[in-house]
Amino acid sequence: MTHFSPFLIFLLITIVKIAVVLVITLTAVAYTVLLERKVLGRMQNRWGPSRVGPFGLLQPLADGIKLFLKEDLMPLAVERPLFVLAPVIALACALTSIAVVPFGAPAYYKGVNLTQISDINIGLLVVLGVTSIGVYGIALAGWSSNNKYSLFGSLRATAQVISYELALGLSLVGVVMRAGSLRLRDIVDSQAAHGMRSWNIFGGLQILAFFIYLMAAYAETNRSPFDLPEAESELVAGYHTEYSSMKFAMYFMAEYANMITVACVATLMFFGGASSPFGHLFDRVFSFNMHSLSGILLSTLISIFWFVFKVFSFIMLYIWVRATVPRFRYDQLMGFGWKFLLPVAMANILFTALALTFFGHSNT
């Protein structure tokens, strides 16, 4: 690779990174669906999918082939351009925000960071911005379907997402104030000093903000207990009633990709990202020679392991909540978002600002 210019090297490595991250994310999406079906099954005292492959492990593959080979129906009354565009917007926005997430401790190869696709100094705003554009996917689906159930589903989804976006954004302000930066790498570094003790949720006393974030994130991703946009008993299937084949699959993938993104952001903002929960406690026991390739590789892999472990825990929590909590009523949903989460998030900002003013950054 010596005869390549630095820009070409950067470009090639970035393309490889994007391909790897996309493949891993989509695989994770497929297996999150399987995990959800298996765990939900066990929680409801049944087996879940168990026929395709050992323990049903090939079920996502079978589902994918089935969805791919189905006939792509398009009703005559739909607004064609928007009907086709809507699932593309939903999936593209769901997958884009992964680009700014740092997956592990920085590892450089020829000056390019391998554990993050792009290190942007307003990374958090990019995630929030891309998420807020994703609403169009759902809103347009309902409208262009020309179906009253779809329209009701997307109206509910739009109102819900706009309402909870405020609480979501405000719950992250406390963390941003503590880190003094919107760059996700800085936010992770600000929690890396003493392991679990300096994570924002414990040492940063942002546990309230974390609960607001969690509620708002469930609502943002239209997941149970806030899954009113796809309430089967009232709305057939919600905003994607008229969709079939790959277009339906795109909505399906977008929903689970959003879940993964939200879990990634929660990990980065409140749980120290890719840092170990034990901090430097075991540094003596497992010391890596940071000058050798294997040492760098091993420590990077361990940091990626912690990141994946934390994200996995969040997804398990998602599934657990889905299996236990019943759906909210619509007025409860709006009241909860506007009258409870929003004031509490503002109070949290106020108290965090006061604490930072009077005690400085010494309480980390």
Place this chain on the structure above:
Amino acid sequence: MQLALFIIFGLLAVAGALNLLFQRHPINSALSLVVVMMSLAVLYWSLGAEFLAAAQVIVYAGAVMVLFVFVVMLLNAGEEERTHGSRVAYIAGIPGAVAIFGLLTYVFLRSKGGLGTTQIGGDLSNVSSNIRDISHMLFTSLLLPFEVTSILILIAILGAVVLARKEV
């Protein structure tokens, strides 16, 4: 690179704005406005104002325009009929728009030397961003306009609540 981005997204913004006027269905017009907002965000970013670009996407494209689309969907607005418009718009509007365009071009070209230049994207991969400078300015020298604007928005919210209450 910067020039190429400017040409692409400037043309996109103008095309979106024209499409906004020529589309007959409100939802298509609203979506064209989203395209305009997003292209403007890219232009802001290429000028080194990454925070403004992000705020543009989150606030305008992600919240305000979603509300527009929401209202259009809720009212189930149909296609609009094309009218000729008022004569005042033709007599005063077009020369007025040309005059404002000419004036702005003149002012910007004259003070071109005084404005700084920026390298594209250089600010985005920096370790620090200009948010600190923006907020410092916002809360010191621009504090009064900032607070007055927030009171204005508060009054607007209260007015909306009062209007909505009356109908119950």
